Amino acid sequence: MLFNKKVLLFLIITFFFFSFKNKTIFFSVPSGFPKLVVPKENPITSEKIRLGKMLFFDKMLSRDSSISCASCHNPKYAFTDQLKKAKGIKDRTVSRNTPTLTNIAYNHSFLRDGVNPSLEAQVIVPIHEKNEFDFHILLVAERMKKNKKYVELSKKAFGEEPNPKVISNAIASYERTLISSNSRFDQYNFHGDSLALNASEIRGMKLFYNKLNCSSCHSGFNFSNGEIVNTGLYEKYNDVGKMRVTLDQSDNGKFKVPTLRNISITYPYMHDGNIKTLEGVIDHYIKGGEKNPNKDERIKAFNLSKLQKQDLIAFLKCLTDSSFIAR
Ligand code: HEC
Ligand code: HEC
Structure with missing residues (x-):
């Protein structure tokens, strides 16, 4: 037929x-x-x-x-x-x-x-x-x-x-069409390509999700839980963040958890672009940020060896999607 x-x-x-x-x-x-x-x-x-x-x-x-x-x-x-x-x-x-x-x-x-x-x-x-x-x-x-x-x-x-x-x-x-989903992390995690990440990147990924729990804020497929929090970037913020609108002191220095996708090319970092490198960002977290009454309790000082720091940065770099940038 x-x-x-x-x-x-x-x-x-x-x-x-x-x-x-x-x-x-x-x-x-x-x-x-x-x-x-x-x-x-x-x-x-x-x-x-x-x-x-x-x-x-x-x-x-x-x-x-x-x-x-x-x-x-x-x-x-x-x-x-x-x-x-x-x-x-x-x-x-x-x-x-x-x-x-x-x-x-x-x-x-x-x-x-x-x-x-x-x-x-x-x-x-x-x-x-x-x-x-x-x-x-x-x-x-x-x-x-x-x-x-x-x-x-x-x-x-x-x-x-x-x-x-x-x-x-x-x-x-x-x-809404600006969708980035083809980083090496995606290939490894969602497209079943177990060779897409190397050993250092996998160690960095484990640090990110387990020991350091970065994923308590930078969570899910887009590396953000959407919360508005104070990360203790400063003791006193020049830009008061969410408080600008609410006028509530407890919102002083609160900013949205940003996605970490394509983070290796979106430097400099933070709401004011004050941190130039990923290494600088990690140093901020290692230190546990500055003293600030609104600082989120998940931001706490921790130790990281030189190698672990390299691994964590290597993981963050594999969130880059070259096909997205080439569009
Ligand atoms: C002069 C540079 C500049 C121009 C031009 C500009 N933006 Fe932005 N855009 C920014 C900055 C800086 C922010 C963050 C502002 C803030 O948080 O107060 C932003 C924020 C945004 C956000 C929110 C992002 C988020 O994560 O919440 C969107 C969406 C956006 N812009 C879209 C646009 C569109 C669409 C245009 C053109 C109509 C545009 N922007 C023009 C600099 C710019
Ligand atoms: C309590 C929630 C929270 C935790 C935990 C957290 N972050 Fe963040 N992160 C944020 C917020 C909020 C910002 C933006 C702050 C700002 O703009 O001032 C940010 C910014 C960043 C940036 C810069 C993003 C950009 O586009 O400027 C990187 C990189 C980053 N975090 C990595 C990490 C890593 C790695 C860890 C684990 C060691 C971590 N974060 C833990 C909330 C968090």
Whole structure:
């Protein structure tokens, strides 16, 4: 029979593929990764991703059209800028270090202090921030309306002229595609390649998960439990972290546990970019941080031999995903 079951199945799948082409698309989540939760109001479509990507790389989002999102979140550096503190338009210095957007789709809170609950809302922050784009989302929409390509894409993706919702939903959709899941750690842990890590990296991994319990905070597939904590980086923080919004002393110096994926290229480290190297970060933990009334009780001094330190750093370096950076 010409129409055997396989052919029929193929036709059905092809039909669904094309009928969904313009609608919601489903990511195949990498093995070991949880299901991606996308807000009901903003299902992911290929048109939104396309528009969002164009906007992410477009300098017209800044007042003087000098920088784009990608100027600070540069794909080459795992969506960071490798600067101590970010630089906005007219060389203005932002008060914090640019975080990576690696697997940002899985975050539940945004900004270093986690005070912003939505990826869509986070799009507006840099546009309005004086030290970043120093602009306004309504004025970005006006600029888009003067560009035929943007009007066309906006109508295709949302059935609407460019407006703030179009901008934030499109960029958030693009950001949700920034999935990194192919580091050597993933190959070893999720893809069953027992040769992907060498002996030193495996020893470092054991230190990370067992003896040092780094995974009490840097846990799960994305190396973050999402908590906002004080790691005793300073006795007195210049940047008060979460307290900036809550005004509660007990939130002083509290910052979000960052992912450690692609950590070898997202230097310098911490909310203020004050630690230049991974070795410096380990030294901070060996010391148990500084005295601070809000310091998390999991941050305690410990001993580490020179070799163990090398092993731990070797493990952290195998969280780099070169295919992610090359995208
Ligand atoms: C001038 C550099 C700069 C530009 C331009 C910039 N960002 Fe950022 N971005 C930062 C910094 C610095 C932070 C951390 C800010 C904070 O914690 O207060 C950040 C935070 C974020 C976060 C939250 C990350 C997390 O882990 O919580 C997202 C998402 C983000 N930016 C997306 C964007 C998008 C989208 C654009 C363009 C519309 C953009 N950024 C433009 C520097 C920049
Ligand atoms: C109590 C929770 C907690 C524990 C335990 C912990 N960390 Fe962290 N880690 C954090 C937080 C929070 C930050 C960000 C602090 C900041 O921005 O000031 C961080 C930052 C880092 C960074 C820099 C990330 C970046 O992008 O700047 C590295 C690397 C790191 N930790 C590695 C480790 C290692 C290795 C261990 C175990 C020795 C460990 N952490 C234990 C909470 C923790």
